Amino acid sequence: MSRRQIILLAVLLLAACALPLLVSDYRVFQFNLVLVYAIALMGLNVLTGYNGQISLGHGAFYAIGAYCAAILMDKAGLPYWATLPVAAFVCLVAGFLFGLPALRLEGLYLALATFALGVSLPSLLKYHHLEKWTGGVQGIVIAKPDPPFGLPINADQWLYYFTLLVTVIMFVIAWNLLRGRVGRALVAIRDNHVATEAMGVNNAIYKSLAFGVSAMYTGVAGALGAIAVQYVAPDSFGIFLSLTFLIGIVIGGLASIPGAIYGALFIQFVPNVADEISKAAPWAIFGIFLLGFVYLMPMGIAGAVRMALARLQRRAQNRQRST
């Protein structure tokens, strides 16, 4: 990382820390969700953006993470922070296991398999033999954690800071993972799996691992989301959630770490804007936004930002040369 980037990041982080002190609690809650979605999108990006395996069902892992947190808090009385590692582990395993058969499936077939997972998970959550834990169609209501150590902030602000901390940790891990050997292997598999196989990269392990890690991220996001919303129910995790995640990474920018954040901002705020514009057909407005973004930035917001920066840099260099 260059010095400039480090400074930029520090400024951003500072801004993120200052945010809850400047805006209303409701906005804090919204930005809390943005962080949650950013983690989820980071997860999907590992799988779909970096590794090229399309998932239309990541909402399922988000749901599993959310239910892990809710059940552990509600039934086992675990504190909220202790549910995150459990949710992470459960989703890692679930993702890895789902990734094993998915290894045999390519492209469309994988898309169908994941789509099927996304569609059928809500009915599994409602399944009457699981009702004891999942609360069936009624879902589970959980309590919002209070700030610890007598901090002079309210619950929303505390939860935001907690989520921010988790987000930063998750992103640092992702950044370390993706820029190194593992990241290169994932991209190489995406771009040419025959060649990587020949080069001795174990595609199968990397691909299922990508599935597991991806599910883990999304699961942690689900747990954080459940704690923020204080409620889980099958209706919260319909197939449109999965599609929303996909929209998020495409609009944000595939295979890009900042892209996950741009995408999260998009999926959090643009539907509200659409609703403001038209009560009659909010989805139509949302659809038009989608088209607009894809047309103007086919490589996502991250791609557009990258291009704009490159242009600025080139211009700066030209100026230097001319003077």
Place this chain on the structure above:
Amino acid sequence: MEALLHQVLAGLATGGIYASLALALVMIYQATHLVNFAQGELAMFATYFAWTLINAGVPYWPAFFATVAFAFVLGVVIERVVIRPVENAPVLAVVVVFIALLVILNSVTGWIYSYTIKTFPSPFPTGGVFGTKLLSPHELGAIGVTLVVLVLLYLFFRFTPLGLAMRAAAQNPDSARLVGIRVGWMLALGWGLAAAIGAVAGMMVAPIVFLDPNMMGGILLYAFAAALVGGVDNPWGAVLGGFMVGVLENVLGAFVIGNELKLAVALALIIGVLVVKPSGFFGKVFVTRV
């Protein structure tokens, strides 16, 4: 035993629904190598067009063919106007465009026509067939129409130069261009044909499930599964896949695992099959020598 037969027949009836939409999916896949998520909503939208005509007093069959023509033009226009600009964008960007189309069509239709269900007429007589009341004449007729469309498609692709050109353009666009095929137009035609087939599917489905803007939402997944089970490049497979999914789902739901999880289990089975046989039951496997 009789109960089983009844479930199989009911499964064939719903399978016919899946088959007709699966056919449209396969169609567009053949032309563009993409699965169009908005296919169901396009079909729904076209069916509303037919409904409007019929309500305005146009007799059924003229309305039917006018709708097929309308859907064809709509498909071509959408390809030219909406899909064209993202031709060179990553596949997932195109998928997002499909989702955008889906929500726009759904929302606009709901806005124009409201979400209350509407009846859609059937061109077939009422009453029972073959002494059983389990398969209505419309359901049987709809299966027949699907098969007719299938045969027409087969003839078109197999025996007309245009059909051949479309297959060539889908398979190898560069080579197709080199023999003078206007690949862009072939894609648009593919969209048009898929939309037209979708319109037929919509008009056959609507009398069974009733016409509403969310009519195709549930069906799309089944059609998607049917198309893949049958082999996504094979129209015959798609139709057979549709019937298989319909029957499987009903029999599982009624006798094996109950209705609650029938979708999940049916899908798991399908995925299981695909894991073992990745190109579907009837998909072709090509060995290309280099």
Place this chain on the structure above:
Amino acid sequence: MKLVPIAALLAAALASPAALAQKKYDPGADDKEIRIGNTNPYSGPASAYGTIGKAIGAYFKMVNDQGGINGRKVVWVSYDDGYSPPKTVEMARKLVEQDQVLILFQTLGTPSNTAIHKYMNMKKVPQLHVATGATKWNDPKNFPWTMGWQPNYQTEGRIYAQHILATNPKAKIGILYQNDDYGKDYLKGMRDGLGDKVGMIVKEVSYEVTDPTVDSQIVQLQASGADTFFNITTPKFAAQAIRKAYDIGWKPTHYVNNVSASIGSVLKPAGLEKAVGLISTQYLKDPLDDQWKDDDSIKAWKAFMAKYYPDGNLADASNVYGYTVAQTLHQVLKQAGDNLTRANVMKQAAAMKGWRTETMLPGIRINTDAGDFAPIESVQLIRFDGKEWKRFGQIMGR
């Protein structure tokens, strides 16, 4: 000469503290307006219900045109939640914390309302007349800021059970239910109502809202040998079930729940001749029912629709529902007078004695008190004769 203005001044000075004492406001209300918040699914798979929010908005537009409520305009702030509970939470918080509404009214859906239940009560903002028939909204002890409106699903289920026990104690009951909170509430009501006779239920089958048809389920029910059919569905599936049962020659005593008793959106699509003999319950007038053709209240409703909600569907009973529930709130706010605090709105809502409006069926009244947060608790049994819903028996419930 100077005495008069001084007297007037004095009078004013004396009167104003009293007047001020009467005018009390919480956020969302002032001398000029009352802000009412709402969430509704305007997008997504449940968007069919979105028309309720639009009808209510149209109603208050009419009220404002006629001078408002006690001279105040009603500002209707309604957001789309797409029937997704997390979105409902976000929107409810926006309404309460940013838009500063006085109350939330008619938020739609059991899961959505469950998601904000705790929050609203913690914030002490009324969650009034929620658009769901779950029983949990009537819990003034634990949730004094939440109140339902429509008859609850369980009670309705119990009423059908009582009717079956009274008319055909040997019935073999087959049940089709939507696999969600709504279907399961009815199912529970029916089971509770049957009590130790619960064995009369020979088959229960469920469907998912994503299922294209319920044909398979109807065939299963017929095969079970049931002679009585309790049809717990939403309109589209109700119509499919009615038609399919008729088409395959299954002729049970057929009960359909109130939500799906609309002539316009269920019976007509299914075919009126196929719906003959259907039994259900009602508490509102059906706009498509012949017997109300010349009814003043339905005429007034039609005039309202034509002027304020011309896009709305006249065959959709949801629009009568929206109109009627909006009238209820209108009454509550009228009663609240100048004391527009949240506590007083709840107090007034819990102090309706025998109130009714003419779009309700004859005999249906709203009764609430501090311990009873269930406004409409009575329904009328009805049977379809091919043209009209014929009322029979007395008003059931309280």
Place this chain on the structure above:
Amino acid sequence: MAALLEVSNLHAAYGLTRVLHGISFVMQEGSITTLLGANGAGKTTTLRALCQMVKTEGEIRFCGARIDRRATEDIVRLRIAHVPDGRGTFVNLTTEENLRLGAYARKDKDRAGVDADLERIYDYFPRLKERRAQQAGTLSGGEQQMLAVSRALMLRPKLMLLDEPSFGLAPLIVKELFGILRTVNAKEKVSMLVVEQNAAMALELADHAYLIETGRVVLSGSADAIRRDDNVRRSYLGY
């Protein structure tokens, strides 16, 4: 003989990578001309540029008319047939369907005419006739190359662009193929522009040759003259 194809100052690039830096050459009607050069010299790109399958700058004239701003599909309609690098087989179609596609851009594609052409081509390549109903993807490399040439012939071309026709083929098959090309050139008056790695074979076939290095023409002349050039001999012919 008139100039069939005139290329002047042709530039082409793939994205930001420039490949051709101002190529100019002329091809006479009825001739077999070959472009020689090492890997990456820009031979394939030149052929692709002629069909406008890459973005170009500069002038291309065919029969006197400019074609450098026209779409690939329209250039094909001028009866320029391209036998692409990698053969461009439609692997899922049958051999005969592949051939019929070759006639797609012809204006005179009445069924009888096309059928007659098919027979004519089967005379040249009897092996294709045996395999007419077979999936083209299952043909051997040599057969696919013959198929590619045949598909081009179905256009009744004025000009054929052949990209590495000998690539990956056994010497015997190359010989057979080149023999047929010569016959076609002589009998049917089809001009040919051949790109070849195998310079010796290409020079045997061609009557005129251009040598390309890093996107520029560095040498031109009759095939015989080129063959005798010392540099060429050392670098490309290897003796």
